[in-house]
Amino acid sequence: MQITRRKSELRLLEGEPVQYRGAIWIIKGEQHPPGYLVAYPRYDLIRRDKLLSHEKNRLIREHLFYWGCLDLRVPVIPLHNTIQHYGGLSWQAELTKTIMEQIIGDLGEVNVSGSSIIMRGNDVDLVIYTIKTALVVEKIKENLGVLIEEAGTGDLYREWLLRHKSTLSFQEYLGLKENSLLHIKILGYPVSLRIVPYYHGFSSCIDPVFIRKRYSGYLDIVRPLSPYTTPARFLAKISDVEKAVLETRRILYAEAKTGRYFLEDGYIEVRRTGKYIVPDHGILHPVNV
Numbered sequence: 540m541q542i543t544r545r546k547s548e549l550r551l552l553e554g555e556p557v558q559y560r561g562a563i564w565i566i567k568g569e570q571h572p573p574g575y576l577v578a579y580p581r582y583d584l585i586r587r588d589k590l591l592s593h594e595k596n597r598l599i600r601e602h603l604f605y606w607g608c609l610d611l612r613v614p615v616i617p618l619h620n621t622i623q624h625y626g627g628l629s630w631q632a633e634l635t636k637t638i639m640e641q642i643i644g645d646l647g648e649v650n651v652s653g654s655s656i657i658m659r660g661n662d663v664d665l666v667i668y669t670i671k672t673a674l675v676v677e678k679i680k681e682n683l684g685v686l687i688e689e690a691g692t693g694d695l696y697r698e699w700l701l702r703h704k705s706t707l708s709f710q711e712y713l714g715l716k717e718n719s720l721l722h723i724k725i726l727g728y729p730v731s732l733r734i735v736p737y738y739h740g741f742s743s744c745i746d747p748v749f750i751r752k753r754y755s756g757y758l759d760i761v762r763p764l765s766p767y768t769t770p771a772r773f774l775a776k777i778s779d780v781e782k783a784v785l786e787t788r789r790i791l792y793a794e795a796k797t798g799r800y801f802l803e804d805g806y807i808e809v810r811r812t813g814k815y816i817v818p819d820h821g822i823l824h825p826v827n828v
Contacts, residue, residue: 549623551576551740553769553788554652554666554733556624559616562590562598563624563657568788569740570608575615577606582657589654608744610751610808618742629655635663635725639732642682646671648738653731663725666733672768675734679720688724690716698722698729703791706822714796714828720767721790733790736768750809757826758816760785760797767793775816783807783814792823799826 549557555566557578564578571577580598583590590598602614628636632655639649647669655663669675683689690698692713699712707715716722721732756777764772764784771793775785787793804821807814 549576549618549621550668550738551742552668552737553735554664555650556581556652556656557616557621558584558624559621560598561585564616564621565652566740567613568609569735569737570745571618571740571742572604572606572608572615573742574618575604576618576621577609577613578616578621579614582654584657587657589658608747610748624656626656629659629663631655631661631728632663635728635730636665638686638725639665639667639730642686643667643669643675643678646675646678652733662729662731664731664733666735668735668738670736670738672734672736672765676720676767679723679732686725688727690719690722690724690729694724694729695719695722707824710828711825714825715791715823716794719794721794731790734768736765746810746812748808748810751806754805754807754816755801755803755821757799757801758785759799760795762797763795766795769793771795777807777816783816785816785818787817787819787823789819792818795823796825800824801826 551571552569553566556563557566561584562580563582563584564580566576566578568577580590580595599614602616603612604615605612628651632651636649636651647667650666652666653664654660667675695716699709703712723730759776761774761776764774770786770788773785773795776782801824802818802821805818808817
C-alpha cells in the first residue's frame with residue numbers, strides 16, 4: 540500500500556521525491572514560484588523504472604516555465620496536485636538510511652532519493668536535511684573506518700564510467716572526488732550523499748538573479764565557504780582582482796579542492812547577495828591534476 544504525507548508537509552527541498560501525473564519527480568532547489576514546485580521527472584510509477592528519455596523530455600517540455608527568480612526556464616508542477624512519495628524501499632536503502640540516522644542522531648533528517656526509491660539495486664542516494672551542516676560533516680568524518688568506508692579508486696572509477704566519462708577524464712574526476720565524503724560505502728554498498736542546509740524550502744524568491752552571462756575561462760578556488768552541501772560555496776577568483784562565490788548544486792563539484800580550474804560553458808550571475816560563478820550547466824575541469 541502506498542503511504543503519503545499531507546501536501547502541507549512537503550519540504551520543498553532539493554532531492555525530495557514527489558508524485559505527479561503517474562511519475563516521480565525530484566525537487567530541485569529551494570526557491571519555487573508560489574503555488575508550484577521546480578522539479579524534474581525521473582521515474583514511472585506504473586513500470587517502477589526510470590522514465591524513457593522521450594517520456595522525460597516530453598514531460599519537461601510540457602511543464603517548462605520561465606522562473607524570473609532564477610532567470611531560467613525550468614519545469615514546474617502544481618503544488619496542490621503533488622504529494623510526497625513514499626514507496627517500498629530496497630532493504631539496502633532501508634539499512635543504509637538507518638545507519639546514517641544513527642550516525643547523525645538528532646542533527647538532521649535522512650531521506651532516500653534517486654533510483655532506490657522505486658527500483659531494486661545496490662546503489663543508494665541519501666539526502667540529509669539539516670541546518671547543522673558542519674556537525675553532520677564531522678559525524679561522517681568520525682565514522683570513517685567504523686560504519687562508513689571511503690570509496691576506493693575502483694569505486695570512483697565505476698562512478699566515473701557510469702556518469703562522467705563523456706565530460707571528464709578519470710584524472711580530472713579524481714581531482715574532484717578523491718577522499719570523498721559524499722561518495723562513500725556503508726556495509727559495502729555504494730552511497731551518494733547530499734547534505735541540504737535547510738529544513739524547508741520557500742514558495743517565493745529569496746535571492747533573485749538580476750544578470751546572467753555565459754563564462755568560459757580559468758578561475759581559482761581560494762578557499763571553501765560551505766563545502767559538501769547543496770548548494771556548496773567556495774570563494775573564487777576569475778582574475779587577480781575580481782572575486783566571486785563559486786556556487787554548485789552538483790555533488791560532483793561540492794568537494795572541490797583549492798587550486799586552478801577551467802570552466803567550460805558556465806555562468807556568472809549577479810544576484811541581490813553578490814556575484815556568483817555557477818558551473819552546473821557546464822564542466823569544471825581541474826588544472827594540473
